[in-house]
Amino acid sequence: MNHPQAALSRVDLVFTLFDANGSGEIEANDFEVMAHRVVEAAPQSDAAAKEAMTAAFHRYWKTLAEELDDDRNGRIDREEFEDSVLSPERFDSTIDEFARSLAALSDPDGDGLIERPVFTALMSAIGFERQNIDALFAALEPDQDDRISVSDWVDSIKDFYRPDAAGIPGDHLVPSAG
Ligand SMILES: [Ca+2]
Ligand SMILES: [Ca+2]
Ligand SMILES: [Ca+2]
Numbered sequence: 001m002n003h004p005q006a007a008l009s010r011v012d013l014v015f016t017l018f019d020a021n022g023s024g025e026i027e028a029n030d031f032e033v034m035a036h037r038v039v040e041a042a043p044q045s046d047a048a049a050k051e052a053m054t055a056a057f058h059r060y061w062k063t064l065a066e067e068l069d070d071d072r073n074g075r076i077d078r079e080e081f082e083d084s085v086l087s088p089e090r091f092d093s094t095i096d097e098f099a100r101s102l103a104a105l106s107d108p109d110g111d112g113l114i115e116r117p118v119f120t121a122l123m124s125a126i127g128f129e130r131q132n133i134d135a136l137f138a139a140l141e142p143d144q145d146d147r148i149s150v151s152d153w154v155d156s157i158k159d160f161y162r163p164d165a166a167g168i169p170g171d172h173l174v175p176s177a178g
Helices: 005-018 028-040 047-068 078-086 088-105 114-128 130-139 148-160 171-175
Strands: 113-115 147-149
Touching: 005 028, 005 114, 005 171, 028 047, 028 088, 028 114, 047 078, 047 088, 078 088, 088 114, 113 114, 113 148, 114 130, 114 147, 130 171, 147 148, 148 171
Parallel strands: none
Antiparallel strands: 113 147
């Protein structure tokens, strides 16, 4: 298999961010921490949107644990996690639900558009760096009122996890070397 370095860099970044409690491995607690942080960053959203986001995080962990925890110790180390690029189709529906929940949380008024402060708050809660968040926002081509399209963002989240995707907006999230 031939996976571009860009895809591996994205996977490594996701691993680092998902290790929200900094233990060096990904475990159930990381998803509790991350879900709490993300929901707290969306004060304008209603309870249903927050519950959907929390449920999507829980499903995400469940899928990772089922698919990647080879030694069944309840934790996923970096090596186990990198195997996710080998079988991306196993994560499609989980990532789809995650992307849609995150997008819904970012669009509390349901007009299909995301304002920059809302986007920045959510992406910061996930753990991305401000400069990378700004670069992604620019790549998603904000309109004259500085808003991006929900569907473009959903597409870019899903692309982010596609091993064969290269030169995509989500690559702006990966800190460049040096
Ligand atoms: Ca951890
Ligand atoms: Ca393990
Ligand atoms: Ca909106």
